[in-house]
Amino acid sequence: MKAVPSRRPRRVGLLTGGGDCPGLNAVIRAASRTAFHLGWEVWGIEDGFDGLLTRNVRRLTSRDVRGILQLGGTILGTTNRYNPFRYPVRRRGALVETDRSREVLRNFRALGLDVLIAIGGDGTLGIAEQFHRQGMRLVGVPKTIDNDIASTVVTFGFDTAVTTATDALDKLHTTAESHKRVMVVEVMGRYAGWIALHSGIAGGADVILIPEIPFDVHKVCDTVRSRERAGSEFSIVVVAEGATARHGRRILREKKEVGREPRLGGIGEWLAVQIARHTGKETRNLVLGHLQRGGQPTSFDRLLGTRFGAAAMRLVAGGHFGTMVALDPPRVLAVPLAEAVGHGRMKKVPLDSDILQSARDMGIGFGD
Numbered sequence: 001m002k003a004v005p006s007r008r009p010r011r012v013g014l015l016t017g018g019g020d021c022p023g024l025n026a027v028i029r030a031a032s033r034t035a036f037h038l039g040w041e042v043w044g045i046e047d048g049f050d051g052l053l054t055r056n057v058r059r060l061t062s063r064d065v066r067g068i069l070q071l072g073g074t075i076l077g078t079t080n081r082y083n084p085f086r087y088p089v090r091r092r093g094a095l096v097e098t099d100r101s102r103e104v105l106r107n108f109r110a111l112g113l114d115v116l117i118a119i120g121g122d123g124t125l126g127i128a129e130q131f132h133r134q135g136m137r138l139v140g141v142p143k144t145i146d147n148d149i150a151s152t153v154v155t156f157g158f159d160t161a162v163t164t165a166t167d168a169l170d171k172l173h174t175t176a177e178s179h180k181r182v183m184v185v186e187v188m189g190r191y192a193g194w195i196a197l198h199s200g201i202a203g204g205a206d207v208i209l210i211p212e213i214p215f216d217v218h219k220v221c222d223t224v225r226s227r228e229r230a231g232s233e234f235s236i237v238v239v240a241e242g243a244t245a246r247h248g249r250r251i252l253r254e255k256k257e258v259g260r261e262p263r264l265g266g267i268g269e270w271l272a273v274q275i276a277r278h279t280g281k282e283t284r285n286l287v288l289g290h291l292q293r294g295g296q297p298t299s300f301d302r303l304l305g306t307r308f309g310a311a312a313m314r315l316v317a318g319g320h321f322g323t324m325v326a327l328d329p330p331r332v333l334a335v336p337l338a339e340a341v342g343h344g345r346m347k348k349v350p351l352d353s354d355i356l357q358s359a360r361d362m363g364i365g366f367g368d
């Protein structure tokens, strides 16, 4: 993919949607700098697609994107609510989902934007794909700490989240060992176990529970007991927020509401009570939560974000709309957006993964 300058100056809109994620600013910086190079204007849309409903946009200059490479979050703001196709509107006292997509299309044209680069997870990219089908020229950039987007081997943000979780596990080891306790650590990842699996292995966990493998609490306790018998009187259990006990239901912090997805969480707390009850061991639970989404991106995520941002602008230059940039090592390439997002497209941990196998070979328990 080579950048081909267009004959007329373009106005490219840039938005970030969904949960914030380390590396977003690296994408914004790289995409903007590539556009400036081509002599194009870049307009930052605030707070995801919401900014196109409220016409909350600002022109980005090189000054705006200077010094942001190492910053977590997004200078454009974001939201993981308010899908314009199912926008929550209050009617007769109740919230109902309303299609406001035509307003978005109208405002996009009124703002004189030629193309949109949408940086987001499956929610934002799913919305982008719908707008593409309605005629909007756009290119998608996948982001998520959860690493659950299909068609790309990895998303930026994942490495930083895994690094943060691994760091926490390193620290918890000393307390677990000194107090001869079981420490349960609940990590994010939604319905995929990538963060739990990678940080669990890198952080030396003894049990890793992921949504892809429903667990039996008695098997988890067996691992704790057999470690004890072998002289290790402590255990570290990493549990993904989306993991479920066999025959059990997914534990939610908040149910699905109009205009937003359910909030996962609470499995760590439940599991800690079960382990303490069945093994008699002192057990503590820690929810890492949004710490995993914050802070400086790792150099891997800065580089991937930079590659994705520049590649997205090259796709714009080449007129390859309706696509998403993706990592297929060693290359960054373009894949059809429709292939990457949508129902049943979520990338889960494959059960035949060598990472999983290596963990099992070393005696790490998966509760099955």
Ligand code: F6P
Binding pocket: 019, 080, 121, 144, 145, 146, 188, 189, 190, 241, 263, 264, 293
């Ligand atoms: O998708 C990223 C993510 O951090 C998930 O891992 C988590 O389930 C969710 O977002 C949390 O969302 P919120 O910021 O709304 O609590």
